[in-house]
Amino acid sequence: MDSHPGGFKQEMPPKGGFKPIDFVRKQIKRPWRGHLLIAGTYLWTYAGITLWITPQRQRYYYQKQEAQEVRIAAWPFVLAERNRLYLKHLIKLRDAESELMKDVPDWKVGHWFSTPIFHNPRGLWIDPLLYGFYALNSKKDYKYRRFFHHYFV
Amino acid sequence: VMVLGNDVWLPAASELEVPELNITTMPLLAAAHQLGRFCDNQCKEFMLCHQETLKDPRKCLAEGKAVTECGLEFFRQIKRHCALPFERYLNCFEKRSTSYNRPAYCRREQGPFDDCVRQHLGQERPPPGYFSKIRLHDSQRPRPPVPPAPMPQRIEERDLDSVTEPPGTPDPLFAFNSRDTSEEGQRRAREWLRLNKERTTSRNFVPPAGDSSE
Numbered sequence: 001m002d003s004h005p006g007g008f009k010q011e012m013p014p015k016g017g018f019k020p021i022d023f024v025r026k027q028i029k030r031p032w033r034g035h036l037l038i039a040g041t042y043l044w045t046y047a048g049i050t051l052w053i054t055p056q057r058q059r060y061y062y063q064k065q066e067a068q069e070v071r072i073a074a075w076p077f078v079l080a081e082r083n084r085l086y087l088k089h090l091i092k093l094r095d096a097e098s099e100l101m102k103d104v105p106d107w108k109v110g111h112w113f114s115t116p117i118f119h120n121p122r123g124l125w126i127d128p129l130l131y132g133f134y135a136l137n138s139k140k141d142y143k144y145r146r147f148f149h150h151y152f153v
Numbered sequence: 154v155m156v157l158g159n160d161v162w163l164p165a166a167s168e169l170e171v172p173e174l175n176i177t178t179m180p181l182l183a184a185a186h187q188l189g190r191f192c193d194n195q196c197k198e199f200m201l202c203h204q205e206t207l208k209d210p211r212k213c214l215a216e217g218k219a220v221t222e223c224g225l226e227f228f229r230q231i232k233r234h235c236a237l238p239f240e241r242y243l244n245c246f247e248k249r250s251t252s253y254n255r256p257a258y259c260r261r262e263q264g265p266f267d268d269c270v271r272q273h274l275g276q277e278r279p280p281p282g283y284f285s286k287i288r289l290h291d292s293q294r295p296r297p298p299v300p301p302a303p304m305p306q307r308i309e310e311r312d313l314d315s316v317t318e319p320p321g322t323p324d325p326l327f328a329f330n331s332r333d334t335s336e337e338g339q340r341r342a343r344e345w346l347r348l349n350k351e352r353t354t355s356r357n358f359v360p361p362a363g364d365s366s367e
Contacts, residue, residue: 062281063257069284070256073189074181076196077174077224079203080217083210084169091163097155106362110158113360117156122300125209132155 090128093135164211174224182254183246184231184239187270190279192223197290205297212297227274234273238266 094109101107108114118126127133134142157163174181181188189196199216206212231239245259256263267278328349329342346353 059257063255064253065285066257066281067253067255069282070182070185070254072284073185073196076192076199076220077181077188080199080213080220081173083213083217084171087164087210088166088169090157091166093155094157094159094163098159108158110155110161114362116158122302124207124300125211126156128156135155 089133093128093133096136162211164214168214171218171221172225174221174228176228179247179250180228180243183243183256184227186256186279186284187267187274187276188224188227189284190276191227191274192220194290195219195223197288198292198294201290201292202294207299230274231270235266235269238262238269242266 098109101109106113111117120126130146131142134145195216199213199220202213202216242259242262242265245262246254246256249258271277329345330338331342333339333342
């Protein structure tokens with residue numbers, strides 16, 4: 001450029017000189033909103049926990065408990081009917097056994113040739129084993145019941 | 154294996170013929186809360202009996218019949234007064250049923266059903282936690298006695314080191330030595346097997362008649 005000989009502009013102090021240097025220590029300007037932001041976070045969390053999440057969880061657990069209570073309330077009806085059916089089947093089994101083994105010498109119903117199966121001095125109730133309970137059913141039925149837990153919870 | 158002999162008492166078949174609650178799972182589960190409150194006393198008696206008799210099915214037949222009868226009465230009254238609200242609730246329950254059947258998914262239909270039951274049967278829906286908590290029941294029936302458990306007889310102690318069998322006593326568990334390659338041993342083995350052929354083949358073995366080991 002014509003006004004700048006040598007092709008550059010020389011750096012010079014501004015007009016009127018530099019301002020005086022302020023060497024006194026000063027406090028840093030902190031934003032005064034920061035505390036409010038943190039406090040607001042805490043308050044919002046507390047409000048969310050008490051007003052939203054806690055009742056939500058209580059509702060979920062209550063719904064689960066209600067479903068369980070439905071089964072607890074219905075259980076006596078099921079149990080009564082089941083006991084009656086169970087006893088009917090046991091009568092049928094005992095009659096079938098006595099009929100089948102009536103010609104076999106030295107055979108006592110419910111025993112193994114005059115030896116009892118279980119030692120029961122108090123005369124308590126003992127359920128027959130599964131294999132004998134399914135004596136009048138097919139092997140397939142027995143297997144279905146024996147490994148029931150493989151398919152159902 | 155059958156363990157019930159002729160000395161074990163089983164009730165007669167006629168005693169087990171009662172009018173049953175002929176409903177499927179869904180109506181039972183849908184109406185369970187109200188049904189449980191309606192038949193609360195009968196259910197408690199039955200469960201108490203079941204617990205005290207150590208789960209003997211023969212001992213609680215009367216209480217079980219009372220429970221079933223009460224259930225039948227409940228459904229008769231529902232059918233008479235509350236058929237439509239119950240049917241709507243049941244449809245909702247059945248259609249929204251999953252692995253966990255929650256009454257919470259059918260609150261809109263449950264309201265009218267509860268109101269109808271309150272109006273005609275005069276009972277409120279049991280509060281939450283009613284069936285989960287332990288409930289006490291005062292029954293007039295006396296507690297059945299548990300049979301006494303006799304201790305087995307004590308065997309008097311003997312100094313078994315001082316007791317010896319006379320020499321030449323045969324070992325009852327020893328039949329023959331199969332590794333004995335001498336002629337005497339082989340002859341003994343063959344003779345034992347010949348005499349006990351029936352015992353070694355398990356198919357047609359019948360143990361000899363003897364006194365019972367009781």
